[in-house]
Amino acid sequence: xxxxxxxxxxxxxxxxxxxxxxxxxxxxxxxxxxxxxxxxxxxxxxxxxxxxxxxxxxxxxxxxxxxxxxxxxxxxxxxxxxxxxxxxxxxxxxxxxxxxxxxxxxxxxxxxxxxxxxxxxxxxxxxxxxxxxxxxxxxxxxxxxxxxxxxxxxxxxxxxxxxxxxxxxxxxxxxxxxxxxxxxxxxxxxxxxxxxxxxxxxxxxxxxxxxxxxxxxxxxxxxxxxxxxxxxxxxxxxxxxxxxxxxxxxxxxxxxxxxxxxxxxxxxxxxxxxxxxxxxxxxxxxxxxxxxxxxxxxxxxxxxxxxxxxxxxxxxxxxxxxxxxxxxxxxxxxxxxxxxxxxxxxxxxxxxxxxxxxxxxxxxxxxxxxxxxxxxxxxxxxxxxxxxxxxxxxxxxxxxxxxxxxxxxxxxxxxxxxxxxxxxxxxxxxxxxxxx
Amino acid sequence: xxxxxxxxxxxxxxxxxxxxxxxxxxxxxxxxxxxxxxxxxxxxxxxxxxxxxxxxxxxxxxxxxxxxxxxxxxxxxxxxxxxxxxxxxxxxxxxxxxxxxxxxxxxxxxxxxxxxxxxxxxxxxxxxxxxxxxxxxxxxxxxxxxxxxxxxxxxxxxxxxxxxxxxxxxxxxxxxxxxxxxxxxxxxxxxxxxxxxxxxxxxxxxxxxxxxxxxxxxxxxxxxxxxxxxxxxxxxxxxxxxxxxxxxxxxxxxxxxxxxxxxxxxxxxxxxxxxxxxxxxxxxxxxxxxxxxxxxxxxxxxxxxxxxxxxxxxxxxxxxxxxxxxxxxxxxxxxxxxxxxxxxxxxxxxxxxxxxxxxxxxxxxxxxxxxxxxxxxxxxxxxxxxxxxxxxxxxxxxxxxxxxxxxxxxxxxxxxxxxxxxxxxxxxxxxxxxxx
Numbered sequence: 001x002x003x004x005x006x007x008x009x010x011x012x013x014x015x016x017x018x019x020x021x022x023x024x025x026x027x028x029x030x031x032x033x034x035x036x037x038x039x040x041x042x043x044x045x046x047x048x049x050x051x052x053x054x055x056x057x058x059x060x061x062x063x064x065x066x067x068x069x070x071x072x073x074x075x076x077x078x079x080x081x082x083x084x085x086x087x088x089x090x091x092x093x094x095x096x097x098x099x100x101x102x103x104x105x106x107x108x109x110x111x112x113x114x115x116x117x118x119x120x121x122x123x124x125x126x127x128x129x130x131x132x133x134x135x136x137x138x139x140x141x142x143x144x145x146x147x148x149x150x151x152x153x154x155x156x157x158x159x160x161x162x163x164x165x166x167x168x169x170x171x172x173x174x175x176x177x178x179x180x181x182x183x184x185x186x187x188x189x190x191x192x193x194x195x196x197x198x199x200x201x202x203x204x205x206x207x208x209x210x211x212x213x214x215x216x217x218x219x220x221x222x223x224x225x226x227x228x229x230x231x232x233x234x235x236x237x238x239x240x241x242x243x244x245x246x247x248x249x250x251x252x253x254x255x256x257x258x259x260x261x262x263x264x265x266x267x268x269x270x271x272x273x274x275x276x277x278x279x280x281x282x283x284x285x286x287x288x289x290x291x292x293x294x295x296x297x298x299x300x301x302x303x304x305x306x307x308x309x310x311x312x313x314x315x316x317x318x319x320x321x322x323x324x325x326x327x328x329x330x331x332x333x334x335x336x337x338x339x340x341x342x343x344x345x346x347x348x349x350x351x352x353x354x355x356x357x358x359x360x361x362x363x364x365x366x367x368x369x370x371x372x373x374x375x376x377x378x379x380x381x382x383x384x385x386x387x388x389x390x391x392x393x394x395x396x397x398x399x400x401x402x403x404x405x406x407x408x409x410x411x412x413x414x415x416x417x418x419x420x421x422x423x424x425x426x427x428x429x430x431x432x433x434x435x436x
Numbered sequence: 437x438x439x440x441x442x443x444x445x446x447x448x449x450x451x452x453x454x455x456x457x458x459x460x461x462x463x464x465x466x467x468x469x470x471x472x473x474x475x476x477x478x479x480x481x482x483x484x485x486x487x488x489x490x491x492x493x494x495x496x497x498x499x500x501x502x503x504x505x506x507x508x509x510x511x512x513x514x515x516x517x518x519x520x521x522x523x524x525x526x527x528x529x530x531x532x533x534x535x536x537x538x539x540x541x542x543x544x545x546x547x548x549x550x551x552x553x554x555x556x557x558x559x560x561x562x563x564x565x566x567x568x569x570x571x572x573x574x575x576x577x578x579x580x581x582x583x584x585x586x587x588x589x590x591x592x593x594x595x596x597x598x599x600x601x602x603x604x605x606x607x608x609x610x611x612x613x614x615x616x617x618x619x620x621x622x623x624x625x626x627x628x629x630x631x632x633x634x635x636x637x638x639x640x641x642x643x644x645x646x647x648x649x650x651x652x653x654x655x656x657x658x659x660x661x662x663x664x665x666x667x668x669x670x671x672x673x674x675x676x677x678x679x680x681x682x683x684x685x686x687x688x689x690x691x692x693x694x695x696x697x698x699x700x701x702x703x704x705x706x707x708x709x710x711x712x713x714x715x716x717x718x719x720x721x722x723x724x725x726x727x728x729x730x731x732x733x734x735x736x737x738x739x740x741x742x743x744x745x746x747x748x749x750x751x752x753x754x755x756x757x758x759x760x761x762x763x764x765x766x767x768x769x770x771x772x773x774x775x776x777x778x779x780x781x782x783x784x785x786x787x788x789x790x791x792x793x794x795x796x797x798x799x800x801x802x803x804x805x806x807x808x809x810x811x812x813x814x815x816x817x818x819x820x821x822x823x824x825x826x827x828x829x830x831x832x833x834x835x836x837x838x839x840x841x842x843x844x845x846x847x848x849x850x851x852x853x854x855x856x857x858x859x860x861x862x863x864x865x866x867x868x869x870x871x872x
Contacts, residue, residue: 021582139574139575146741274707287461288745296727297728310579327753331468
């Protein structure tokens with residue numbers, strides 16, 4: 001039986017998971033890969049106490065693994081985009097197939113890496129880069145291959161979903177929950193990457209590229225995080241029948257492609273509104289199949305390892321067959337990928353949740369509703385709530401129907417200019433998501 | 437560029453979907469399949485007004501398609517297990533790859549068909565046989581290939597889910613909703629196949645075979661339908677925080693494999709409890725990834741076509757490469773499949789919902805709780821509700837903790853023998869489903 005040798009670079013949380021799951025499930029893995037898989041080398045700066053490396057060939061230099069003649073598939077799990085890029089290119093230059101869980105690397109350098117792999121007849125796989133253990137790349141690239149994707153929307157960052165779930169269920173402040181998430185290891189010491197949506201934007205770029213057969217790019221991708229969200233908005237949203245989720249959304253329209261990551265009100269009856277804590281879920285709406293949803297753990301040692309090893313098995317099975325029969329990284333040949341215009345957020349159409357502080361006196365609501373009407377925006381719901389501080393001001397909360405963001409922006413300026421309105425108008429985008 | 441020719445047998449609801457989606461999305465499909473796909477023949481007893489067949493080669497004899505030298509892939513969409521079996525075997529004998537949406541055919545004759553295909557170096561694919569447009573076969577067979585599956589549980593029949601959703605949300609009787617479902621075309625004129633769980637049992641057998649690497653078989657699969665469910669049970673379940681869903685469940689334990697289709701109480705906070713109407717969803721719990729869930733349309737013309745064409749694309753891409761590199765129908769080579777003991781339902785452990793009619797007088801509950809305690813069954817909740825008819829009887833509803841069914845059966849006999857209890861004790865199984 002054919003032997004396929006795997007080299008693991010990086011033995012942190014995910015690397016340890018890959019090492020342990022391969023060791024534990026090797027018989028089932030070999031049966032599915034139709035070959036004998038073994039880990040021929042591990043590259044790591046230090047050992048991981050969760051792994052029994054006593055029988056392993058360990059190198060302190062990950063580049064040893066990328067150059068090792070006794071390695072067929074290099075698994076890159078060191079993260080980052082500098083050394084990881086060099087490592088992957090070195091592996092390809094040495095004739096190795098590559099599996100990576102590195103969303104930033106793929107989002108930023110995917111096209112370069114894929115071109116290098118294609119020119120050498122090698123495979124680069126990255127199922128684990130998006131939504132951890134959920135096989136969403138395979139679903140989108142192969143399972144839904146008959147479709148034209150209309151849109152996708154996903155909870156693709158577990159840290160932000162944990163924070164929002166806690167803000168929602170416990171009424172807690174963002175900063176308070178973040179501190180707990182950091183203590184529990186759900187959030188990094190520097191949480192910016194997660195809570196400002198950068199991690200989600202990398203994943204969204206990957207999903208959108210496959211869904212719409214476009215080259216990978218972060219250009220024009222609108223990104224907003226959750227650090228400015230207030231508990232009162234979570235509460236008011238619930239009163240109105242909505243949950244607030246941090247979504248990555250990609251949609252194709254006649255005007256171009258929308259690519260955006262931001263907090264979003266979704267109907268609380270929708271399945272995705274029930275996805276809590278560190279879980280991930282992605283909805284995909286496509287022309288033939290309609291709406292499907294994929295749920296599971298978006299991070300963690302063995303869930304991510306599950307996706308990494310699925311890629312290893314796929315490569316091991318097909319690596320000795322014709323490259324023409326392989327599934328290309330983005331679902332079709334690079335020459336078939338088409339650039340589309342990425343829409344400015346100003347031109348994107350969504351519903352909106354709006355909150356502002358207004359004097360509690362007659363005429364204020366009629367001024368506001370006239371401004372909305374003049375901007376061509378129709379109102380879905382409007383509520384007034386006492387402010388905790390009391391005084392003569394109340395919170396006014398409005399849900400609008402779907403409108404272009406630039407019209408909303410105009411209306412916001414006019415509302416902020418009302419003498420009866422104090423401070424800024426806060427808004428959050430709202431999606432109906434096909435009402436599933 | 438390579439040309440791959442498809443022959444469609446059967447032009448009903450799904451056949452029309454396949455014809456139309458291939459026609460509409462041919463450019464994207466060809467880009468993903470890396471070849472030029474065309475429909476070279478359609479076999480159907482009569483044309484379908486939803487399809488423009490003016491440029492098509494149509495035969496009234498589906499066996500013409502299976503023997504046509506100008507066909508590479510035969511798509512079987514006629515249903516049933518007699519002519520369909522002959523058709524598929526004829527196609528294989530004539531060197532054609534096969535795609536089918538036929539769950540009964542695969543569940544009953546899969547092993548014969550796969551063996552024939554393997555001996556001839558041909559592929560048989562059946563993504564559309566389970567859960568319509570949801571790519572669950574691919575997820576289980578490839579996406580989760582690194583895992584040992586612990587259990588799976590799915591809403592895999594849209595008709596029963598529609599009926600249960602209506603009984604739940606509207607408080608309607610089974611027979612009343614069934615009549616509506618038949619009028620709407622969700623249920624067949626003879627609904628037995630759906631409402632008694634036979635269709636779901638075919639799908640469960642297929643999922644379990646892939647999940648546990650066992651030969652396909654319906655032997656020992658326990659099947660119960662929803663025709664005996666009463667609206668009051670749906671109501672009481674809700675009061676206790678549960679929804680009733682008709683689930684197909686497969687679980688691996690040290691004692692063997694559980695294979696069962698039956699109405700099931702699930703926590704209403706679980707995602708699957710929110711899957712309503714004709715939608716399908718499958719939860720899969722596996723050792724590395726944990727719990728994932730796959731949701732989408734379980735039937736319908738274009739959703740099912742989406743799955744059929746995904747199979748066509750996969751075959752078209754790989755058919756000229758080495759058979760060793762193909763994904764085997766059940767995820768691993770037939771020689772690697774292992775028989776496991778299928779557990780008798782008496783030995784299966786679940787929680788239980790129990791309802792019976794008892795005299796409204798002191799001592800009854802203590803008799804009942806003593807019986808449960810003697811049978812080693814602990815009680816999770818117990819409520820008493822007036823019966824609509826009044827009299828001196830009340831409905832007693834009990835939720836038990838997890839116990840073997842045979843212990844519950846013993847307790848039921850003793851409860852039914854109490855002079856204070858009238859009629860039968862009704863019970864429904866209950867699953868906690870990992871609380872997601």
